[in-house]
Amino acid sequence: MNTEQIRCQSCSISKLCLPVMLADSEIEHLDNIVKRRKPYQKDEILFRQGESLTHIFTVRSGCLKTFTLDEEGNEQITGFYVPGEIVALDAIGNGTYQSYAKALDTSLVCALPYSKLDSLAGQMPGLRTQLVKVMSNEILDDKALFLLLNKKTAEQRLGAFIMNLSRRYAIRSLSSERFQLPMTQVDIANYLGMAVETVSRLFKKLHKLNLLELKHREITILNKDNLSQFAGTSCHHY
Amino acid sequence: MNTEQIRCQSCSISKLCLPVMLADSEIEHLDNIVKRRKPYQKDEILFRQGESLTHIFTVRSGCLKTFTLDEEGNEQITGFYVPGEIVALDAIGNGTYQSYAKALDTSLVCALPYSKLDSLAGQMPGLRTQLVKVMSNEILDDKALFLLLNKKTAEQRLGAFIMNLSRRYAIRSLSSERFQLPMTQVDIANYLGMAVETVSRLFKKLHKLNLLELKHREITILNKDNLSQFAGTSCHHY
DNA sequence: CGATAGCTTGAGTCTTATCAACGTATGTGG
């Protein structure tokens, strides 16, 4: 099967993506503007900060990260994207990409020419509504992340990060209890604003508490409820 | 002059708000759905988390804060809104308000019934585009805030917060070098994820460095360039 | 097989939180 030929009509993650709520005829219009490129290889760059916005991307398989560079040229990771998630929504405001996007794995993506998407949104109320909803949800997720980073300890942040990934996989009917971490611990540390050493030590601690297991990159959540509770609520479950 | 009677056509902040790029006739349609309520008093609540979304709000004067409550019932401030800014965009995704909104001062707001706004966006491409742009910019701002909180020291966060407020006032043609802080130091500490004591000490330090002055609630930025630099770049300007 | 990226572990340090106490405005009811 040539994965590049999948269409929105038969895409397994269409219910998480823009086609939600669209009539079949409408999905066809959307499908017609989608470009399906050959897979991006690990570390390949999709777009760079400052380039002018041409396409919005949706992830079909694999995983992407977005990042900016600080004054010293260090990566500052701003997001990870798994299948069904939409990348570059923050570029619409002024028409230029606001970050770099890079594949963490071999990844399939759909590229939507923004100008065509915008005019289609003018013709299809369902698409307009869905686009606005997707953006609203991203604002909401960002605010949740903000609270997480702002108010929680390092161990809660890491626990919440893992639970968040797990939930995102679950929605996509992927295994939510055992999965491969698509990013390195260096990336996790960067994203969560901590030192790699801290991430390593905390994974060990979470294991000691029988909350999860980590072998190489494969993570197994041993006790979902306790892990959520650990991540969410009190500060002192020692 | 009755401020409740101001219309979009003559509103001084319309260029920051939804009417951007709309034709006069279109602005009139928008103006027709806007409800201008009597001023909210300090501490009055506009909406509560969990209530179903009826209106999107734009601030005309004063200042609002949005917040959620944690498990113990503590306020977790998620944003401050000054004139021209739009509140409740994160509620569109699932149709319920995702936070509380409260006036920090006597504040005038415009209330836009969301269903009407949405259908108007279907008829007016300019409005649709502007709505999407406003949302995209909010995503961008949230990501910038994320980087700020995640990678910077407490003093950089406070410096950046003040510069951010100053810039937002400047865009609105309000004085950007001397203005009243609309929120308490407790609120600032909460928002930036630090202890009140730290905020107090850092204001003192910023004063000692001749970057700003704070009397009661009135803040004067003494050296904009140095303050930005202090907030943005290096970690050790002692 | 060696080089390298990724991860682990330990020791010491620094930033920032916490706790406790006090100072200063603001506003309300008597």
Place this chain on the structure above:
DNA sequence: CCACATACGTTGATAAGACTCAAGCTATCG
């Protein structure tokens, strides 16, 4: 209009969480 209550802000001492630095380990890949 005063006295008290309360919200807001300041200051100091102490402690904890997380970072940095240094070193070593372990996979993986050419």
